[in-house]
Amino acid sequence: MIRPLSDVAVARRVARDIPDGAYVNLGIGMPILVGDVVGPDKEIVYHSENGILGMGPAPAPGEEDRELINAGKQPVTLLPGGCYFHHTDAFVMMRGGHIDISVLGAFQVSETGDLANWITDLATMPPAVGGAMDLAVGAKRVLVMTTHTTRDGRPKLLPRCSYPLTAAGVVDRVYTDLAVLDVGPAGFVVREMAPGLTRTELQSVTAARLGFPDDVGELDPH
């Protein structure tokens, strides 16, 4: 039986790969959870594309300041050492390769590292992209955090994305509720799998062909 990891367990796994001292941008949605589970032993500088470095957690109730919000427009705080800057500089940091790690959500990821995470329906809703394309092209490492399949069980890891791309050939590693996978020259390479999951089961919920090295690790479900 397939037992997927919780979102928080996936966030903990992503957090393990973020080194002390990294400049990190966490995308809206699941990636935000990573900030809550990085241990206090690491000093991480969080970047927010509206113009903040050294972003801290949500303020105490009553302490919110509407001029201090994150990219998801939620109230945040500034840590000692943090600073503000204007939008163009915020994207100089992103596009210019100054951000070490960008963690993004995804609708689909292809075996060549293409990312689709901005739109699924071109007909009925106005398109909206925000900073997704800039984040995907600029960071030194682009990590994707997502469920392995859609809510109705369709694979998100594909030979080619069917949704409009956010960027081509940018994803380095994917963390799902079932596995950790690297995007290599020959496609997805499975690094770790959820406990009890077989290779056949993982392949059955993945449209792209998976590579399995001999030493696939086991994910911590907690």
Place this chain on the structure above:
Amino acid sequence: MIDKRVATLADAVAGISDGATVLIGGFGDSGVPVELVHALLDQGARDLTVVTNNAGAGESDVAALIRERRVRTVVCSYPRSMGSIWFEELWRAGEIGLELVPQGTLSERMRAAGAGLGGFFTPTGADTLLAEGKEVRTIGGRPHVFEHPLPGDVALVKAHRADRWGNLVYRKAARNYGPTMATAAALTVVQVEELVELGDLDPEAVVTPGIFVDRVVEVAAS
């Protein structure tokens, strides 16, 4: 004597003509020059092209301009924020245009306009729908999309303090698009919470030098 102070919001938006391209600062609720936008609503200019990050929410500021059918086209990165009902309604009815621009490209296009550049090549958006019809050049082995400068006839900006020369400091993440938009418009109009005497702003801390500013008006913090 240089005195960019104007007495009223009506004076601040005087002369903005029908068909103008208006750059409006703000990201979500943060840094929106709400009172200047309401003054523009009262002033009556129509058929506007509005350049702004979001397409307004609720019934206030940019959303009100859209609701009152004063906006022909919105140039923005994320028109689908929570509560963007007026934009969505008019967009579905085909009564408003949308030019969707990735957030960093939006800011950089205005920077290019302010800096006197004829545009730039960016990796953001390459191989996506947003590159369709644009010149693409391979630079350093990577596809880059050509983007044109985006100048405004007018910029409406919110800052924290100004002096009569128009030097500006901002507050927290409300800075966002302000410094870039101030450079990119023929007429830059700024609302501030406090006007101070010449010499009272720390010259090391001035973010927007007054050369980029034409009018400042004091609006008490709400």
